[in-house]
Amino acid sequence: MPTRFRLIVCAALALCASAPLVAQSPTAQVSQYRELAAQIIRAAQADSSAYDRLGRMVDGFGHRLSGSEALEHAIDWVLAEMKRDGLANARTEPVKVPHWIRGRESAELIAPRRTPLVMLGLGGSVGTPRAGITAPVLVVSSFEELERRKEDARGKIVLFDAPFVDYGVSVAYRRAGAVEAARAGAVASLIRSVTPYSIRSPHTGALRYDSTVTRIPAAALSVEDAMMLRRMQNRGDRIVLHLAMQAHTLPDAMSRNVMAEIVGRERPEEVVVLGGHMDSWDVGQGAMDDAGGVVAAWEAVRLIQRLGLRPRRTIRVVGWTNEENGLRGAMAYRDARGADLNRHVLAIESDAGVFAPRGFGFGGAPEALAVVREVGKLLAPIGADSVEDGGGEADIGPLMERGVHGMGLLTTPTRYFWYHHTQGDTIDKLDPADLAKCVAALAVMAYVVADLEEALPRAIPVAR
Ligand SMILES: [Zn+2]
Numbered sequence: 001m002p003t004r005f006r007l008i009v010c011a012a013l014a015l016c017a018s019a020p021l022v023a024q025s026p027t028a029q030v031s032q033y034r035e036l037a038a039q040i041i042r043a044a045q046a047d048s049s050a051y052d053r054l055g056r057m058v059d060g061f062g063h064r065l066s067g068s069e070a071l072e073h074a075i076d077w078v079l080a081e082m083k084r085d086g087l088a089n090a091r092t093e094p095v096k097v098p099h100w101i102r103g104r105e106s107a108e109l110i111a112p113r114r115t116p117l118v119m120l121g122l123g124g125s126v127g128t129p130r131a132g133i134t135a136p137v138l139v140v141s142s143f144e145e146l147e148r149r150k151e152d153a154r155g156k157i158v159l160f161d162a163p164f165v166d167y168g169v170s171v172a173y174r175r176a177g178a179v180e181a182a183r184a185g186a187v188a189s190l191i192r193s194v195t196p197y198s199i200r201s202p203h204t205g206a207l208r209y210d211s212t213v214t215r216i217p218a219a220a221l222s223v224e225d226a227m228m229l230r231r232m233q234n235r236g237d238r239i240v241l242h243l244a245m246q247a248h249t250l251p252d253a254m255s256r257n258v259m260a261e262i263v264g265r266e267r268p269e270e271v272v273v274l275g276g277h278m279d280s281w282d283v284g285q286g287a288m289d290d291a292g293g294v295v296a297a298w299e300a301v302r303l304i305q306r307l308g309l310r311p312r313r314t315i316r317v318v319g320w321t322n323e324e325n326g327l328r329g330a331m332a333y334r335d336a337r338g339a340d341l342n343r344h345v346l347a348i349e350s351d352a353g354v355f356a357p358r359g360f361g362f363g364g365a366p367e368a369l370a371v372v373r374e375v376g377k378l379l380a381p382i383g384a385d386s387v388e389d390g391g392g393e394a395d396i397g398p399l400m401e402r403g404v405h406g407m408g409l410l411t412t413p414t415r416y417f418w419y420h421h422t423q424g425d426t427i428d429k430l431d432p433a434d435l436a437k438c439v440a441a442l443a444v445m446a447y448v449v450a451d452l453e454e455a456l457p458r459a460i461p462v463a464r
Contacts, residue, residue: 024453026371026373026374027374030378030448030452031374037448039307040304040444041444044436044437050299050435050438051435054295054430054435057074057077057295058291059285060074060077063282065279065281066255066325067097067100068282071279071321075278078319079091082260082298082317083260085260085305087260087262088260088261088262089261090259092256093333094254095254095328096252096255096328097254097322097328097329098325099253100124100250101248102282103247105119105219105244105246106119106243106244107219109241110240110241111240112232112238112239118202118221119220119222119225120203122178122219123281123325124249125178125207125218125219126216126248127246128188128244128245132242132245133187133217133244135187136156137233138152138186139233140153140159141161141230143172146160150185153184153185154184154186155187157190157241158190159190159191159192159221159229159230160177160189160191161229162191162192163192164223167194171194174206174220175206177189178207178215178218179210183213188217188243189217190218190219192221195223195420196417198223200223200224201222201422201424202422203421204283204421204422205420255279255329257329258278258318258319258321259316259317261316262305262310264310264313265312266313267312267313269343270314270345271314271316272315272316272446273318273347273399274301274316275293275320275349275395276349277290277319278290278291278319278329279321279323279324281324281425283425287426288416288430289353290323292354293351294319295354296435296438297318301317311451312453313450327394330399333398333399334398334402341404342404345449345456346405346446347396347399347400347404347407348360348407349393349396349406350438350442351394351409352408352409352411354411354438355414355416356431356437357379357409357410357411357412357434357438358410358412359384359385359386360372360376360388360408360409361392361407362389362390362391363390363391363405364405368405368456369387371449372445375387375445375448376445384437392407405458407445411434412434
């Protein structure tokens with residue numbers, strides 16, 4: 001560079017340095033955290049406490065359906081442990097939750113041969129009469145096929161044998177199958193379990209009724225059993241099935257959201273919230289859905305605290321209650337914030353299984369996406385540096401609807417839906433090293449966003 005020109009550049013730089021603070025580029029804002037992020041990642045990977053804690057939670061309390069004692073005992077334990085961790089403002093907030101009881105249930109094939117079938121009632125289903133329902137079966141592969149054959153459905157048990165496409169598409173049969181079957185005059189509704197892989201393991205999950213049609217009992221069969229009934233129908237066999245379910249709903253029960261904080265050193269009223277949901281279905285251990293998410297977020301906050309880091313803004317970890325069959329915890333959290341909702345800088349949830357993290361899916365303003373993408377790059381050493389445009393999770397949905405930026409932790413998706421809502425959702429499927437990486441990813445993202453000199457840009461208007 002010619003000397004004279006160099007002098008001009010130097011003078012301009014000196015002017016800039018003494019000028020009032022102008023908006024820094026996302027890259028410049030974030031680059032100063034590179035060494036700190038590496039330190040957080042190393043600390044998370046050297047620490048086995050997340051997996052130990054997850055084990056104590058799921059082995060100690062088991063699955064945790066809303067309304068169950070196990071859920072409330074697990075919440076008590078998390079609260080006590082958060083206090084022991086020395087986190088600030090550890091507390092619970094009350095939430096009224098639905099209280100559905102599965103009771104005893106069974107499905108038996110009566111014709112063309114007698115054999116028990118492997119099933120799980122769908123969450124929220126009504127039961128059968130005490131003696132059960134014995135009825136012929138009509139197998140359909142789609143809502144369209146049911147529409148074409150609705151004259152055949154009256155008085156029958158309809159089985160939706162819809163092959164798995166992806167969760168978002170295929171879950172429609174679990175949610176709406178009972179309503180569509182009832183509309184066609186069916187006496188009960190069955191689905192092929194919503195999963196890409198099966199070792200004859202049925203998958204439960206929530207259904208939705210519609211007040212305009214009769215509530216009929218609904219259950220999931222294992223993929224293998226559903227496919228067998230389809231083959232029987234294709235061969236022209238007359239299929240008869242006996243379904244007995246004691247499922248019923250009790251009056252709402254009391255539960256709680258549980259939370260704790262690291263209070264921000266400069267702007268404590270501004271909050272980065274992260275968490276998962278405490279409740280689960282009443283099968284397996286709810287280890288990946290979603291005890292793992294709660295523990296990963298909680299351990300991320302504990303790790304930040306243990307490293308002696310105190311960000312500019314407050315970091316709050318929340319274990320939401322009742323995600324699976326009501327989302328009441330998420331709504332109660334939002335409602336309890338009131339006008340402070342617009343001081344939520346970012347909401348992060350882990351609810352996709354704590355497998356190896358890939359990054360985050362971000363829902364919010366493009367200007368903010370540019371910043372969190374830079375933060376994401378700090379996670380390249382553990383392969384979690386992808387920040388996709390679009391994302392979120394159920395419990396942060398009510399916040400995102402009010403204009404809060406939201407992020408879901410993205411993990412390697414291969415196996416999650418193998419175990420989702422089954423007896424197989426247990427901790428042994430999870431790898432301690434993957435969980436430690438999830439902790440690292442959440443800790444780096446939450447800490448850096450909470451500490452940035454300039455808050456994440458907000459482009460979405462906030463409703464008060
Ligand atoms: Zn979940």
